[in-house]
Amino acid sequence: MSKYILKYTRDERVKYVSHLDFIRLFHRAVRRSGVDFLFSEGFNPHPVMTVAMPLSVGVTSGGEYMKVGFTDSFTEEEIKNRINCALPPGYHIESVYRLKGKEIDLTKINKADYTVMAELKKGAAPCDIDRVLASDSLVVMKKTKSGTKPSDIRPYIYALDEEQYADGVVTYKMRLACGNDYNLKPETVISAMEETDSGFRTSFLCIHRDRLILPGEE
């Protein structure tokens, strides 16, 4: 038995599946696939499985990771194909990698790339990004376990670009802090942009996580 790193995507068809529902769904898919989970020891054994960074409801992704324990009855390629056949359409395993030791540590993920389509309110204009990036600080109210606190998100925006503007929809590319140390959501960045540039007002956001980034992967 070994631990495996699975890289997977999810598209529009399943973007409303919550994190907990995804875990249940993945358990069932593995059960259907014939691949054997590694079960935890203890009173109430459960499959050994850790999702790197849960996706929010409504968000699609081009590159998510999880670490899963399987028995070694199949090759990486077989595991990939078997689970892909068992997943509902919209989820897809891109690659399976058998860990030899601790060469990949998903808890070290610290950045993510996003594409955000922002629909503008009537009369609003795309954000003046230079002004946002020129700000020394961008303080937003951030929910934490001990209540809502002010937090400066500026240091956690590593890149912000306008990719396209057409038919009242602006598409932004962002590289943001993501992981256990600091997690910045694209929608938080958009509201900070609205704060900074009052001409920028959005009515709907469509968010795609392009990929999760490990240190040294940039």
Next chain:
Amino acid sequence: MYYTERDKILMQVQKPTRYTGGELNACMKDKDKVSVRFGFCFPDLYEIAMSHLGIKILYHTLNERADTYCERVFAPWTDMEQLMRERNMKLFALESGDEVGSFDFLGFTLQYELSYSNIVNMLDLAEVPVYAADRTKEHPFVCAGGPCAYNAEPIADFIDFFMLGEGEESIHEVIDTYIKWKNSGASREEFLHMAAKIPGIYVPSFYDVSYNDDGTVASIKPNTEDAPETVRKRIVTDFSGVFAPEKIIVPFGEVVHDRVILEVFRGCIRGCRFCQAGYVYRPVRERKADRLLYLADKLLSSSGYDEISLSSLSTSDYTQLPELTSSLLDITEQKKINLSLPSLRIDNFSLELMQRVQKVRKSGITFAPEAGTQRLRDVINKNITEENIIESTRLLFSGGYTNVKLYFMVGLPTETNEDVSAIAALAEKVLSVYFEIPKEERAKNINITVSTSNFVPKPFTAFQWEKQATRAEMIEKQDILKASIKSKRIRYNWHDDKTSYLEGVFARGDRRLSAVIKRAVELGCKFDGWNEHFNFELWMQAFDECGIDPDFYTARRRDYSEILPWDHIDVGVTKSFFIKESEKAHRAETTANCREKCAGCGAAAFKTGVCYE
């Protein structure tokens, strides 16, 4: 990367996966390659609809046809409905996301009377005319089936045709007929004439109903030669061999019954006199154990579920139960799958079974004595004695169980205050059984829950002529029981009188109630089965505005000679049998079950099942 107008509202509602479809094993088809689009409508929330067995059968049997695309259509929860109405979005099907107004069929399943308002609301949300008479060739045919279809007169004005009885065979005849009709280019009405000739199909507009001055039905007469005098329900003759799905849709979110369900048999041998299901599903037909094991294997491996349960009325009566459960356990133990057992008659066999199944947790056990005294249990023909209950609970308590639920009804025919307070006495006796067991042999924290529902007389039962208890009487009985329960270890739950009253009105209602339902929906009634939405005052306003007294349907005892609104429907069990059972009930005489002795109910006419064992 893309989004649609629908995404904008899905981000604002609770549990958006109720509305997105795309689950594992959902059928996706090319709509241009089919001739029939069928919207299978369940007039309740996704989580309820997806727990229902019938939809799984009919959905998959229809989708096995290359010419038909069956999709699911459920009632949006109020948050979703509000956003849809604000944006003028119409009711859509889960698979394609298409609006259902242009479908060929919308087929509603009628599981309980309190979902009628949702049917009207869904039609309205689909922009399909609510009254069948107002539909044209542009509109779908609206059909309905399920247990409430046996007396669906209250919604007769909304439905083009009903499918009576078990639908997995007749639905194909309907589709075949429809395709013939569609190719012929005949009028909309012509299809109904063709459908009326299919056994089990009831077209309400082909029957004229007239009323006496006192409000009772004077006559129900077909107004066309194509409609039979009486419509007989359909049943599946070969239940073991008939189509059963080998895959089921697996919802993303948790639903009420989130597991594989194995239907072991249909019907019930018991003949409880209040129980409509026990009569209308006659005769009992079993599925063979090896067929069930085959289905269990297919369903588990195609769904990935880690739980499986057995489904039927009175599952203890399954003749192959020991073989089935022991083979099932071999599969489930090996695959780490939970077998969840239905309520079984408690004896050494079932106790051992429960112990094997629930190695760790000892969940609660439910008994349904239904009435507090032996006399009243004889009246309702509920074949369970106080001795059974006492002996069973003794076994349970010695086996370490401490949660016992006891289900009763109040308001049963011939019930006295003594019968009601005897419920408390029975619960106290169960409690004393627990204390008789030495401390070291019993588990701690005994917990007895007594629940009462209010008896609602149903059509096609021995009690279809009975007066229903008034709301005041129901409350009085509940109060008597509350006062009679002395021990703090016995908890008492009771069912709301208002919903029981409304259920009673619709259960034995007639066509004049369609107007009331329409009006109630206009006033805002929906999701009446949900406490947070049920609005009794609005319903009473609707009755009042339509000039209909709801007490007419509940508060009087009917004569055997009265023409009942459902007299043109034939479920196989004869009216003379129901009269005989009704009289025996009033004499507190019991009737043997189908396997002990045939009572001659009439269901043998179907030439199958227990009648020919």
